[in-house]
Amino acid sequence: MPSPCSQCGAFVLPADDVLLDRTPHTLARLAQLSASDEPPGDAELSILRPIVEKTSKRLTLLDEEIPRLKDRLQELETERTALSESHAQNIRILSPLRRIPAEILGEIFSWSLPSHWDVLDVRNCPWVLTHVCRRWRAVALSMTSLWSLISVDFETKPQYPRAMISTQIERARSLKIHFFGYEDCDASSQIALFELLAIHSHRWEELSIQLTSHLGPCVMKDRDLTALRRTWVQWHNAESQTPEFNSVDFLRTATSLVEIGVCCDFRFLPTRLPTHHQLTRYDFDAPWRTHVELLKSLPNIQAARISRHFDNFNDWPEPGDPIDLPHLRRLYVTDHPCLDYLRTPRLEELAIALNATDNKGPDESLEHLLKRSSCIPRCLRIQGHLDAQSTAAILQKNPSFTEFGVTDEDENEDAQRRILSTFLTLFTISNSTPSAMLPHIMKISFASESGDSTLYPLFLDMLESRWKPEESVLKVSELMFRKPSLPCPDPQSLARIEALRESGLKISLLSGDDMDTCVEHWLCKVGW
Template identity: 25%
Template sequence: MQVIEGATTNSKANLSPVSDIIHALQNILARSQSVTVCRFRYMIGCRFIDDEQIPDLETPYCRLPNTDQTAIPKGQRLISTIITERQQQLDAVLHEISGLETVMDGIKNLHQQLVEKKDRITQSMNLHKGLGSALWRLPNELLSHIFVYCLPEAKYLSPESEPPMLLTRICRRWREVALGIPSLWCRLCMEFVNNSDWQWAAVRYNSWLKRSRGCPLSLELHCDADDLTKLRSLLRPYINQISSLSIKISVPGTQPELLLKDLPALQELTIWWNHDDPPIAQSISRLPSTLRSLLVGESWFDVGDISSSNPVWAHLINVQIDIIRPNAFLHLLQLCPNLSSLAVSTDFPQIQTQPLEPFTHTKLRFLGIDSVFLGAHSLPVLFDALSLPNLRVFETCEVIPWPHEAVKALLVRSKCPLESLIFSGRRIATITDEQRAEYTALFPSLEIVSTVYQT
């Protein structure tokens, strides 16, 4: 033990290399193992160990079969003297154990330092190996284009480990390049659903949005919090950048205009709103004239709702909406002269029998109709009033029964260049071979598709 302590002290004093310390310890352990000879003897249940480093603890009393004091040979040392001697030996051993543990702790610390040194050397070696690769020699401009192609195809990105966040964790150069590309940070999904740490989430989203540096933003907002004031405050510095916005609100009484007002660059809006209070039409009427695409889900529109949003419809090119009356359908088309694509869910509570005023829409290329409940029964009256001379794709979802004669009359009257007729849904309308032949006769290159959705 004295040798080990001396070696440790000299190492600190002389600042010897780690290899010298390791060599000295190896020598000490080798000498210790070479001089140790253990011998075990068993006599009357007692175990004896003779060792040059371990003292001989054998006494005449170990051979006695009992502790009868009359049997103790005369002239032997008193038992108390032996106990005192053993206590001294025990104290010496405990002292040596304590010293050895101190040395072992020092060795553990030295080992940890060496492991950390090894990791730093490995990191440096890998870095310099990378310097010789072709990827490292790519100019920043080319690396930027590669990063853009690394982005997922999803319309909105989550600030997790997927690109672009993953690109910032490879190396310092990649992080600098990624943070210098605003287009990497223009799509973001922001979730505030029962968020217990709103402040932390706001800091994370704000950091992402800052990197967009004024580029147009596409945002998706999941808002189950009934107070949107903080979210509006978070988005305020980026209001002029928001060009695409998707909102899902599921809390009754929430004021959607908090998120929909003052969006001067908005071109695309998707909003899921399943509450009647307040009416969503009031908020839509305040949207800017820059809006070109509008999708409203889980909220039914009548003629009055559509009329109240009149200023918005004139500029729209794409609309997806739920309508509860055939005349509201026609009224929407009348207010959307530039409409190219229209997808409508119809739920007509009463079967329409009275004819509607004829109307021709010259720019509509795609028409999708999803029939709900009694919606299909009033479609013939609606189709009889329509003319769509530019229609290319006609898709129907669960339109049962299929109004073949009304649809054929619409297509003949419109003289449109129809390319696809699509039947979709969990249940799809069936057409006979004769009806199929009639459609093919009108449009020889027509593609008729049937797609059944799995429940």
């Protein structure tokens, strides 16, 4: 009788009890009988009958043992399921998330918010946070700031759930409205949604709006905008700026306004500001005369983007007494002659748009501004056409500029290549250039409109030519791509990037929204 297994209790019949030891002749004879229908002789029967008897007993034993083991297996599986559920429950109880204070959990929630185009979606924050657990829901609903941003874009989505928007309005305290109208979309749905939001205009803290011809009359109504601090206005296309648009005058009640941007683009529309305002930042497309009037009335302005449009055919007036801007720290100009009319004693960052048709570079106007203002700005940005010789002269003459960046915003690929080539020539140190070329530059940045992965080795060649860990003052470099996703560097470039980072140089690779945010900072844009 076989004995039970000490581990599982199963009975096992030894193999030798079934397959008895036989001589090669006997084994060969059994194999021959198995391969034919020849009847066995008395000698073979004496061998086979004990084997069949033993295997029969073994099969009977197995037939009895298998159901018992199946029952045991089911018992183990049931036990494991219950134990696993209990274990998971205890793990959840021990989770560090349970011990995070509500205020810290709320801070984490605020960082989880998506880009504003995706807010009205139950799969995204803050909506999804309310379906995780009771505590998360309570924290999310207590944070009015999580629900402030309401963003609609009729160009990408023609309909929006009004019930969801109403719920979000109820959960928010102040509102940040991003309303992107679309000329070819159903006008009634856009008007109805804007009117729903406008009921709560007294809670608007931020308004970014793209107007259409049918939205204009709704937007231009007198509303309570006393809480509005930041606004951006633009039009979808030329047809959107109908003759009824004579000016942007719905902001007269926005007495708390500190930032404003108006992109007229197609034709100039004067903007009527409240009698009393606190503007510290503005971005306008306007004739130079309008900019002059605005700047003289904005003693507290800290950042300005001066886009001179609609009078480019006119000559510049003779500079008189400069316009004093005692608090201005960041300035962007589309035409460098603007600098001839300003005094900016606290200027820190300057961005200048250049094009190949400029009769002369910005160096003379810039020198006059710096001398007139007695300022020592640290950051210079160039947008568009770049001249290596004049730029090098500016940087060498003004060592206070320790940060320099270029963006090649130009649809022409040849122009982009020329800008990139000039940028690399300006900063690459070779045997033919002095070893101390622009030694005071601590940060170098390049933003590309449509560049690809071929930029990496060129940019790295430039960095490696300047980088000496023991001597170089260079600390930071940025390479940015306007594309939504970052072009993948080749393995060799990746290795070079890591080597530079390990040696102490901070290298940032940005794309899409990250790049847009950075460039907006460069160019002082209010923007979206």
